[in-house]
Amino acid sequence: MTEATSTSASALPNPISAVRSRLATQSGSRRALLLMAPLIAFELLIFVIPFAILLRISFAAPSSDGVYHEGTWSLEAYQQVFASDLIWSVLGYSFFLGVVVTVLSVAIGLFYAYAIWRSSGVVKSLLLFSVVLPLLTTLVIRTYAFDPLLVPAGLVPGTAGVVVAQLYIVLPYAVLAIYSVMATTDWHVVEAARDLGASRPRSVLEVVVPQVMPGIIVAAVVSFAWSVGAYAAPELLSNSITFAIYVEGLMLSDMSYPTAAALSVVMLGLMSGCIAAIFGVLNRFGGDFELA
Amino acid sequence: MSDITLQGLEKRYGETTAVEDVSVEIDDGELLCLLGPSGSGKSTTLRMLAGLETPTEGAIRLDGEDVTDQPAYDRNTSTVFQDWALFPHKTVLENVAFGLKMRDVPTDERRERAQAMLERVQMGGYGDEDPTTLSGGQKQRVALARSLAVNPDVLLLDEPLSNLDKRLREDMQIELREIHDDLEETFVHVTHDQDEAFTLADRIGIMNEGELIQVGDPDEVYENPKNRFIEGFLGDTNFVDATVARTNGEAVYVETELGAELILPSDGAHGLESGDELTLSLRPEILSIDRGEPDAAATATADQRAVTDGSTTNAVAGTVANVIYRGSTVRYSVSIDGASVFAERTDASSGSLSAGDDVTLEWDGEDVLAFRADGSRVSLREP
Amino acid sequence: MSDITLQGLEKRYGETTAVEDVSVEIDDGELLCLLGPSGSGKSTTLRMLAGLETPTEGAIRLDGEDVTDQPAYDRNTSTVFQDWALFPHKTVLENVAFGLKMRDVPTDERRERAQAMLERVQMGGYGDEDPTTLSGGQKQRVALARSLAVNPDVLLLDEPLSNLDKRLREDMQIELREIHDDLEETFVHVTHDQDEAFTLADRIGIMNEGELIQVGDPDEVYENPKNRFIEGFLGDTNFVDATVARTNGEAVYVETELGAELILPSDGAHGLESGDELTLSLRPEILSIDRGEPDAAATATADQRAVTDGSTTNAVAGTVANVIYRGSTVRYSVSIDGASVFAERTDASSGSLSAGDDVTLEWDGEDVLAFRADGSRVSLREP
Amino acid sequence: AELLGGGDGLRVMVWSGNYADRFEEGLVSQWEEDHDTDIQVERGWDGVLEQIRNAPEDDPPFDVTVAEGNFYYYGRQDDLFEPIDRDNISNEDEIMDFFTEIRDPEYGMPVDGAPCTIIHREDADVDPETWADLSGDAVANSEGVGIDTGFWWYPMYAAALGMGEEGDAEVMYDEDNHEEILEAVDDWGVDEWASSGEDIWQAFDNETIDVAQWYYDQTAYDIDDEEGLTHTMPEQTTGWINNWCVVRGTDRQDEAEEFIDFLLDAEVQSTWAEDHPMMFSNENIDYPEELEDDLPTTDEEARDVAFPDWEFLSEHDGDLSEAFDSMQHSS
Amino acid sequence: MHRETVETVAFRAGYLALFALMVVPLLVVIATSFSDGARIAFPPENLSLTWYVEFFDSIRWLEAFTSSIIVGVGTAALATLLGVLGAFGQEFDDSSLGSVVAPLVLIPLLIPPVILGITLLMYFNEGGLRGSYVSIILAHTLWATPLVYFVMRSVFSRFDWQQLDAAHDLGAGPVQSFVHVVLPNVKHGVFVGALLAFIISLQEFVMALFLSTSTTQTIPVLAWTELRQAMDPMVSVVSTFLILISLGALALAVIATNLEWVSKQLS
Ligand SMILES: Nc1ncnc2c1ncn2[C@@H]1O[C@H](COP(=O)(O)OP(=O)(O)OP(=O)(O)O)[C@@H](O)[C@H]1O
Ligand SMILES: Nc1ncnc2c1ncn2[C@@H]1O[C@H](COP(=O)(O)OP(=O)(O)OP(=O)(O)O)[C@@H](O)[C@H]1O
Numbered sequence A: 001m002t003e004a005t006s007t008s009a010s011a012l013p014n015p016i017s018a019v020r021s022r023l024a025t026q027s028g029s030r031r032a033l034l035l036m037a038p039l040i041a042f043e044l045l046i047f048v049i050p051f052a053i054l055l056r057i058s059f060a061a062p063s064s065d066g067v068y069h070e071g072t073w074s075l076e077a078y079q080q081v082f083a084s085d086l087i088w089s090v091l092g093y094s095f096f097l098g099v100v101v102t103v104l105s106v107a108i109g110l111f112y113a114y115a116i117w118r119s120s121g122v123v124k125s126l127l128l129f130s131v132v133l134p135l136l137t138t139l140v141i142r143t144y145a146f147d148p149l150l151v152p153a154g155l156v157p158g159t160a161g162v163v164v165a166q167l168y169i170v171l172p173y174a175v176l177a178i179y180s181v182m183a184t185t186d187w188h189v190v191e192a193a194r195d196l197g198a199s200r201p202r203s204v205l206e207v208v209v210p211q212v213m214p215g216i217i218v219a220a221v222v223s224f225a226w227s228v229g230a231y232a233a234p235e236l237l238s239n240s241i242t243f244a245i246y247v248e249g250l251m252l253s254d255m256s257y258p259t260a261a262a263l264s265v266v267m268l269g270l271m272s273g274c275i276a277a278i279f280g281v282l283n284r285f286g287g288d289f290e291l292a
Numbered sequence B, C: 001m002s003d004i005t006l007q008g009l010e011k012r013y014g015e016t017t018a019v020e021d022v023s024v025e026i027d028d029g030e031l032l033c034l035l036g037p038s039g040s041g042k043s044t045t046l047r048m049l050a051g052l053e054t055p056t057e058g059a060i061r062l063d064g065e066d067v068t069d070q071p072a073y074d075r076n077t078s079t080v081f082q083d084w085a086l087f088p089h090k091t092v093l094e095n096v097a098f099g100l101k102m103r104d105v106p107t108d109e110r111r112e113r114a115q116a117m118l119e120r121v122q123m124g125g126y127g128d129e130d131p132t133t134l135s136g137g138q139k140q141r142v143a144l145a146r147s148l149a150v151n152p153d154v155l156l157l158d159e160p161l162s163n164l165d166k167r168l169r170e171d172m173q174i175e176l177r178e179i180h181d182d183l184e185e186t187f188v189h190v191t192h193d194q195d196e197a198f199t200l201a202d203r204i205g206i207m208n209e210g211e212l213i214q215v216g217d218p219d220e221v222y223e224n225p226k227n228r229f230i231e232g233f234l235g236d237t238n239f240v241d242a243t244v245a246r247t248n249g250e251a252v253y254v255e256t257e258l259g260a261e262l263i264l265p266s267d268g269a270h271g272l273e274s275g276d277e278l279t280l281s282l283r284p285e286i287l288s289i290d291r292g293e294p295d296a297a298a299t300a301t302a303d304q305r306a307v308t309d310g311s312t313t314n315a316v317a318g319t320v321a322n323v324i325y326r327g328s329t330v331r332y333s334v335s336i337d338g339a340s341v342f343a344e345r346t347d348a349s350s351g352s353l354s355a356g357d358d359v360t361l362e363w364d365g366e367d368v369l370a371f372r373a374d375g376s377r378v379s380l381r382e383p
Numbered sequence D: 001a002e003l004l005g006g007g008d009g010l011r012v013m014v015w016s017g018n019y020a021d022r023f024e025e026g027l028v029s030q031w032e033e034d035h036d037t038d039i040q041v042e043r044g045w046d047g048v049l050e051q052i053r054n055a056p057e058d059d060p061p062f063d064v065t066v067a068e069g070n071f072y073y074y075g076r077q078d079d080l081f082e083p084i085d086r087d088n089i090s091n092e093d094e095i096m097d098f099f100t101e102i103r104d105p106e107y108g109m110p111v112d113g114a115p116c117t118i119i120h121r122e123d124a125d126v127d128p129e130t131w132a133d134l135s136g137d138a139v140a141n142s143e144g145v146g147i148d149t150g151f152w153w154y155p156m157y158a159a160a161l162g163m164g165e166e167g168d169a170e171v172m173y174d175e176d177n178h179e180e181i182l183e184a185v186d187d188w189g190v191d192e193w194a195s196s197g198e199d200i201w202q203a204f205d206n207e208t209i210d211v212a213q214w215y216y217d218q219t220a221y222d223i224d225d226e227e228g229l230t231h232t233m234p235e236q237t238t239g240w241i242n243n244w245c246v247v248r249g250t251d252r253q254d255e256a257e258e259f260i261d262f263l264l265d266a267e268v269q270s271t272w273a274e275d276h277p278m279m280f281s282n283e284n285i286d287y288p289e290e291l292e293d294d295l296p297t298t299d300e301e302a303r304d305v306a307f308p309d310w311e312f313l314s315e316h317d318g319d320l321s322e323a324f325d326s327m328q329h330s331s
Numbered sequence E: 001m002h003r004e005t006v007e008t009v010a011f012r013a014g015y016l017a018l019f020a021l022m023v024v025p026l027l028v029v030i031a032t033s034f035s036d037g038a039r040i041a042f043p044p045e046n047l048s049l050t051w052y053v054e055f056f057d058s059i060r061w062l063e064a065f066t067s068s069i070i071v072g073v074g075t076a077a078l079a080t081l082l083g084v085l086g087a088f089g090q091e092f093d094d095s096s097l098g099s100v101v102a103p104l105v106l107i108p109l110l111i112p113p114v115i116l117g118i119t120l121l122m123y124f125n126e127g128g129l130r131g132s133y134v135s136i137i138l139a140h141t142l143w144a145t146p147l148v149y150f151v152m153r154s155v156f157s158r159f160d161w162q163q164l165d166a167a168h169d170l171g172a173g174p175v176q177s178f179v180h181v182v183l184p185n186v187k188h189g190v191f192v193g194a195l196l197a198f199i200i201s202l203q204e205f206v207m208a209l210f211l212s213t214s215t216t217q218t219i220p221v222l223a224w225t226e227l228r229q230a231m232d233p234m235v236s237v238v239s240t241f242l243i244l245i246s247l248g249a250l251a252l253a254v255i256a257t258n259l260e261w262v263s264k265q266l267s
């Protein structure tokens, strides 16, 4: 009904004006759906369906020759996963790494983000720059850069080296996640706390930390997820086997797809549990936090 | 409660001087308003008082004790911020109890005291609310309660009412004043709203460009402004440019854009010479407006009048350009020889003038204030 | 320019009804102000006029044509938004030319027309500026020019002045009025500031809780408010609870918390019965305040007075509780038998009353408005 | 530029890294001197079979592929290679018998490989001569041992050789011995579980190890770059040998076979060896002088190298691999 | 007073140390690129440009460079398109769709890349996409989209929606107002989002390791396989180039935005 009265609309090529009038007459959520459709389609095609397939393969019977027996149903892969002491020890180590790196990266990230927040001018730019710059170099190479650094520092490659290297990988993300929330918080609130008698560290703890809890949660979850799944740093800097290294071996050397899939499924389950726990615990110390 | 002395207080940020040489003594239990336009250094002064900024120069004494270098958290002042700065992640009660928590008051006691303070500001039922969900006026009350809960020596308020709408702001002004009278604390209240300052203050300190220009009672600063800036800032007025024609012991005669020569009664020349540029302030409320041409007597040259009857009345003829009905008052904009002057009548006394009517404006020369070109006041009579 | 008819306009968001059954006719070239407190549905009404919201019910006609379902971009109305919504990435000139660009006006012509419109609002020299660097008043002018550039049938203004400071706001009110008179366009202007509405409007429409309660000339709504809400909203007043004692053909006699029985002249009972609850509105400007006890004559019971001299004057004795110096006026808060009433005097007429002084308040019963318990006005005289 | 030219050259998959570099220098240059066509070298590692498997059956990603024992076995299981037309392989007669005995060349011709060697620090006072020496006191007292974990079966065979009475790897083929062999590896005191040559050099650099099991082709010419390191080739050793295969579905079978035949040529191999110190299959090979002592030049000498037999190993692959992972992970 | 000083000193020392920790490894990488030895050594014994010369002779590195750019640009384009549209759509959403979309978009970022790599490898194998750039781009988009999406969400939340009203009001239809008003206003956000997507793609190597073939391998994949063979300074050279390119892009972005600003100031 709008077309007739609109001179500019009729001048548009047909498909555009069709979309135009569609958009104009849609209710908010129809319009939203139209705009979000590509994104949703992408996530379905490239994320949801592949994971359904992964799940399906984890229930296929392993085969010693090919990758798996198509069309079979079996719990053998899960039995293998649950029966293997090695796998549990590998998972244990991965989670240990994840927890250590997460704790360090959140603590350091919080401190560094606060330093950036409080500084100004050139110092602020330099500090921010120092966070962004490592993101711009290749992770693999950054990790290697630690070898010549760690050894003279007396840190022979090993778990400590892996922790440092992995920290270097996730820290920039943690800092940015926390800083982006911190940057929107109101400095006056900190002043108010000091005005009411909170010392400087106390005011940060009482007022800044709870407010940036959404950022801390993101930092923690990202650090944790990526460290638990660490591949490059442990592979390069230690003898220890992590989940990622092990599953890669299952896939590419042993070619046992069902076991790899089952292990991945188990891993995802464990990780979801941990991430839920992170949300739960950290949310107690902060305000409301929504994913969206 | 405490008395406060500021001595030669100065704050520079790089090139800009935010506050310059501010000295004032504030008495125990007094409510001082710092009034000034945006950027005049009010907040900076208050923040130095709170310990949130360190003065570049000068000293601050609370009850005689030099606290210039004490950080905010060691100083027993308490600030209510413009945007209230409530802790968004704490409940209302936790907000109010925060200062006590920092003073290591045991949990039970601090809950009790915070609750009592909430009751005091009529927010007793809101203790468990999330402060972000409150309305402006409620936030304001919580912020006040939070600051008062620590029993500060001095309460500092940085435009806490400026984010409220007019009606609420006026109510809160009265309420604040009542709380002050009740507590007998020393309050320093910053505002850029002259009505607010008049409503609240025991004394008003007027700031401009970092300087504290005048401190005094509300009527003193209104009736005896120290310079042209204050006269313009404290209320609506008509500024009229004038040139001194001549002076004698009894009056200063000036030429203005309003046509007729005007008379400013005085008890001496006060350093004025013929040819000096002045600015006169004619407040709308001193102007009486009446239909019709002025009397011949009134339009006679000021000189003649002064000689004939010693009158200090001035009168000019004009035309009503615009009538604005404002509820309780009516404002007339009057054209006089191309210049425009406005006068106000309360509704009650209003005849029914309308645009185009010829009118006479009359006023007593005694009520006119005069300022020199540099803005300073000419005192036409010895104090 | 166009005339507008709103017919039973209604807008619901889920549970809340933002606008309820609004009907009004706006004449060609008229300047209508929609006045109301926050949340009363002013913006929603305006946005439906602009086509930015679709009414849940009712119809909008522009020049007789039903445009209820036309989207904003097909409707030749133009809006000035509260925070102006200038496009920050375009220059001032590009902002003003935007509407013309959307109408496919050729580049040269639209630059010319935009420039002309900028000159019209005295911003001719700012065409190449970045709008974000302008002051509030300048932004306001640019937003106005942008809306006017498309030659709208109706200009809609949603509190465009509320973000300006007081001084500037008043100047812009005058300017807006001048532009309106000059263009002879239809303007619908939304505000919550009664002074602004009075200054600007041909007619004022007062909204509350989604309803359009009264539409009328400024003095009409001020002097003949349709209900208690409007009386309270349009200016400061003292509301006094009253109970009808008795009525006769010439007056209504009421008991109030102010002690003495008061008299409300009337030409009939108008449905009032003894025992009915009323609220009286005593505007401060109708109250005269004088030192000393009232005359015996005045404090005689209203009945006696009415009988003796037909006087409709009321007088009560009280004590000054508080004096607030407000520059050109002084406001006295007077305690009467525990109740509090305020009266205002302009400075010129002020004696020097101070807190504690005994005073008499006097007023003419004719000036008092009365409202029923449900808020509706009691008309004490046949219209 | 020929690599980018794409399209018309024979596509040959080789081991990525160092191997490929030397392949290009030592072999491809020879081919190009003799032939008009280019060789398009593809580099791959553990995904080689994957790539063939995932390609359409008639459109393989390359025409010829290198396949070490493990890949050769699994590739044949999945029918990823074309049988070779032996008539096209003129050099087949010159291949040492041992290499065709251990693996049926029906799908791939044995060409090049390398025995495992022992790298050690010159001044570390270890001087191992045989694999059995890795279990000795000298090594036990040293900083530590480095072994390959990517291809764990080589250290395992080495350990088996060290245990075997006759100095051969027969003990490997009795499942009951596996635990003992694994214990032997564990007893070496492995400190570096390397997945690449670089790991080994790093471990020596960092002084975490004094001795390492590694491959001759990556050691012989490179050891000179490493200060203070040397290597010893045990008399009895294990090692790897590549069989070169024609990839399933290629339409250039003849050309591929010609190329494989080229690889088998004695002269070609002799020249290749100058760039890459590998063990070759042609009995008429002429090694550069410094290699001659270490590498087998006769069928008899070749039999001293115990090449893992995947027909057997594939059945124990899972268990042994897990055992190695456990050992590594708990170290 | 004293306590404040101590606090201040400790605070400064803390963040300066961290600053060093962040920057030093990069300086080490750059320094080692100038050595002439066959293996990475720090400090480098002799300074030379040998490996830079080598780099420009190396077809494989140049190819990897091209691959990385193709994959990075493809990822940035796709993720930006999906993320911007999705976040924009979310603003109109008054149903509960948004509460599903946000987590759905976010979750892939929290899944270890190995699992994603495995899953997609199996998936693409079925679909025959394996070995093309498309497979890597799709995988990287899975990680890049959440970043773009959340950046745009926060940008849109700060966007003054009244501008959209103003545009409609002045006669701009939905498409016109998006192009003329929304997009120019959020272009910095779009740019940041695209840059993040590009960086994520440039960085990511585990999924790429699984999904690439010798013709599509990206810089990190090549670096990974190469480094495991021989740790020669070539990787340092590549890193140095990456750092320089990134710095250049950053400087260009700064100059570009500033030029706009400067030209506005001048006119
Ligand atoms: N941290 C700072 N750095 C630099 N200049 C500052 C800083 N704080 C204030 N200023 C400057 O000092 C001057 C006074 O600022 P101040 O905030 O005290 O004014 P104000 O009177 O409170 O104004 P307003 O009514 O707008 O709050 C201003 O020119 C301001 O720009
Ligand atoms: N998009 C919306 N969704 C839900 N409720 C709305 C929406 N817009 C307005 N409302 C509600 O409708 C009522 C009227 O709002 P409206 O903005 O019209 O008031 P207003 O008179 O303009 O107030 P103000 O002076 O604060 O601008 C309010 O209660 C508001 O909460």
Ligand SMILES: [Mg+2]
Residues within 6 Å of the ligand: B042, B043, B044, B158
């Ligand atoms: Mg301030």
Ligand SMILES: [Mg+2]
Residues within 6 Å of the ligand: C042, C043, C044, C158
């Ligand atoms: Mg509104």
